[in-house]
Amino acid sequence: MAPRMKEDYRSLTGPQKAAILMLSLGEEQSSRIFAMMDDEEIKEISQTMANLGTVNAGVVERLFVEFADQISSTGSLVGSYESTERLLMKTLSKDRVDMIMEEIRGPAGRTMWDKLGNVNETVLANYLKNEYPQTVAVVLAKIKADHAARVLSLLPENFAMEVIMRMLRMEAVQKEVLDGVEKTLRTEFMSNLARTARRDAHELMADIFNNLDRNAENRFMSALEERNRESAERIKQLMFTFEDLVRIDMAGIQTLLRSVEKDKLGMALKGASDTIKELFFKNMSERAGKMMREDMDAMGPVRLRDVDQAQSAIVVLAKELAASGQIVISEGREEDELVY
Incomplete structure (x- = not known):
């Protein structure tokens, strides 16, 4: 029919x-x-x-x-990442297309590291705990520090320490190593990642430790002090915490106050030392300081986790302002201490 x-x-x-x-x-x-x-x-x-x-x-x-x-x-045409990529592939090499597409895709891209960055930390930790510590070290060195911190805190403690030690000793990651990780993770690989600049291992670990919660940070730091006190001390020196905001001058604190969310600052100050509280309050107007204290009192008891998250967010903001030249953070050496 x-x-x-x-x-x-x-x-x-x-x-x-x-x-x-x-x-x-x-x-x-x-x-x-x-x-x-x-x-x-x-x-x-x-x-x-x-x-x-x-x-x-x-x-x-x-x-x-x-x-x-x-x-x-x-009078218009509709383009997409996929159609753009197919068009570029007709005239450029795959390496160049990969590099260009990674740039224009941004955080939601499709590279191996983009995909890992979107994987739930529990799922990723459960997968990585069965891999070689060196493989895990490479992965954690490539993903964002806050994500790496969450994954690290979920790994078995002895295994996590093996990963930390390898990250501290890790040299610039070679293409062959990244190729091996690609095969292990069974996901796509962008060859230009092999050309990323080397980052100091202790700076990397300090950034990751900054993103751990207090319990996990203390646990790993204590274990690291037993195994490698020199590395532990160097990481401590490189870490920038909420209490280190005393290294910012008055003008910098006022800049930070204009940028930070007031409810987040109140939560952060609930768990801060008297020194830090005084630093912020003396850079506020009398009326603003009174309102902030009233808001903090109204919060009542708060969870330590919420305080940690608020303090971490303000530290990240301070670093961003310092990186853009809007505030200056002293190095913390005795000759750099601020006198009022």
């Missing part, structure tokens, strides 16, 4: 319209369009084409008129 003829234009679905258009264009033109589609698009349109049956000439004509009207009325 011959397939039913398509006569009612209004009943056509989007894929059916696309299938009719592709059949009407001829092999050469349609093959060029197929080359610009992904596998799922090709599969859907091909299946629709196969089941299309006979199409009335009037339906085809109306489809072309509608298509031409839509293109001319909008």
Whole structure:
């Protein structure tokens, strides 16, 4: 029995319209369009084409008129990451395309490290605890410090210490090592990642330790002091905590006050030393200071975890302001101490 003829234009679905258009264009033109589609698009349109049956000439004509009207009325084209990547691949090498696409995709990209950054820390820790400590060290060195800290705190303690020791001894990551990690993780790999600049291992660990909660930080630091006191002391010196905000001058604290969320500051100060509290209050107006104290009193007892999170957020903000030159953080040496 011959397939039913398509006569009612209004009943056509989007894929059916696309299938009719592709059949009407001829092999050469349609093959060029197929080359610009992904596998799922090709599969859907091909299946629709196969089941299309006979199409009335009037339906085809109306489809072309509608298509031409839509293109001319909008005067625009719709692009996507995928179509851009396919176009670049026709003229550039894969390495260059990977590099360009990684830049324009930003945080939501599709590189191995982007994907790992979006994996729940519990899931990632459960996977990594069965890998070699060296493999885990490479992974934690490549993902963001706050994410690495959460993963590290979920690993078995002895295993986590093995990872920390390898991270401290790790030299610049070679392409061969990254290739091995790619194979282990069974995910895509971007060759330009092998060319990333080396970062000091102790600075990296200090950044990760800054993002640990207090219990995990104390636990790992105590264990590290037993195994390598020199590294532990160096990491302590490099760590920047909420209490280290005393290293910012008055103008810097006022800049920080203008940038920080007031409820977050109140939560952070609930668990701060008297020195830090006084530092902030004396840089506020009398009215603002009174309101802040009232807000803090109204909070009542608060969870240590919430205080840690608020303090960590303010430390990150302070670092960002310092990096952009808006505030200055002294090195903490005796000759750099501030005198009021």
